[in-house]
Amino acid sequence: MARKLNVAVVGASGMVGGQLLELLESRRFPVNEFYPFNSGRRPAVVWFRGKKYACLRPSLDALKKADLVFFVSTDEVSAKYAPRLAAAGVWCIDDSSRFRLAPGVPLVIPEVNGGELGPSKKLIAGPNCTITGAAVALAGIHRKFRVKALRLATYQAVSGAGRAAMGQLEAELKTYFKTGKVPVLRGAFPRPIAFNLFPQVGGFDAQGHSGEENKVAAELKKIWRAPGVKISSTAVRVPVLRGHSLGVWAATAKPWTLKALAAELKRTPGLKFFPEAKNYPAPLSHGNKTFEVYAGRLRRADTAPNEFQLWVVSDNLYKGAALNSMQIAERLLADKYFRRGGIL
């Protein structure tokens, strides 16, 4: 039988880490030794294939025992270890934003630009959970009709900000149902999130754009290799636990008919398109442990030539993070990169 991979997960006790462990198990990824890591600031235990593991603090030596490391912790942790591990021949799949825009680091959604993977590119980044939905949903239309301008309004679930953010929404709701008041807690968000929403995801730059709005634009341009596409967005945090939604306005260089756009959406890999208006996707039904990106409410927009509107929903923790990383690892496996590297 083929040898299996030694796999490390840095951030195994976190929101994305938990999902990744679930997927490694359910998708039967060939894991030999399994090494989970957390910050070490508090004891954490994770379960994998029926076995209990205590998470350890990462170190270069400990991580070097792995053939493949998933980074699902912080930018700083990825910066500290991933380049050195990659240089030592360890495959690193990084879900943080640290290397997404770094030259020479492929930023990959396998069904959109899996061809960017290569045997010498050992450090691979996965994109921001918000842009993944748009990058997948519009990939086919972009190839055929060339998207030249994109406007987005995002409706982002609290789990996009990690475990502490989920805890904050839950704590606010509990207090509200006890006292009738939403408390102002110092936590993951700048404002209360229960029964609320706010147009701030990340900090603001000098021009007034939020960190998320800047990431979305820069990452899509890299993934599509489309530096000229104009992108503007308003990123909004909403009190949804899981599943990001996007209102999309896209203007193309080439003209289209709605029928041609619908045909393209139907054959776009990784996308499920709902042609009937009333069958639109929503986070609770389509953004919770779902593997695909979902789109509906396709219609003509009147604000620019060749412009249409679309509604897109995807699971920020699966397709926006853990599943995408898994699919990258599965693609490396299918393309025999591990074998060629002498690992399998």
Ligand SMILES: NC(=O)c1ccc[n+]([C@@H]2O[C@H](COP(=O)([O-])OP(=O)(O)OC[C@H]3O[C@@H](n4cnc5c(N)ncnc54)[C@H](OP(=O)(O)O)[C@@H]3O)[C@@H](O)[C@H]2O)c1
């Ligand atoms: N949430 C999403 O939808 C999403 C989507 C795309 C990408 N991402 C990215 O994925 C990463 C993880 O996000 P998350 O939502 O899972 O956050 P999270 O729930 O806050 O989990 C963070 C994890 O990182 C660990 N960690 C923190 N500092 C560490 C250190 N110095 N050394 C080792 N481990 C450390 C934490 O361990 P402790 O338990 O010990 O604190 C925890 O396991 C982030 O880079 C985020 O930007 C998240």
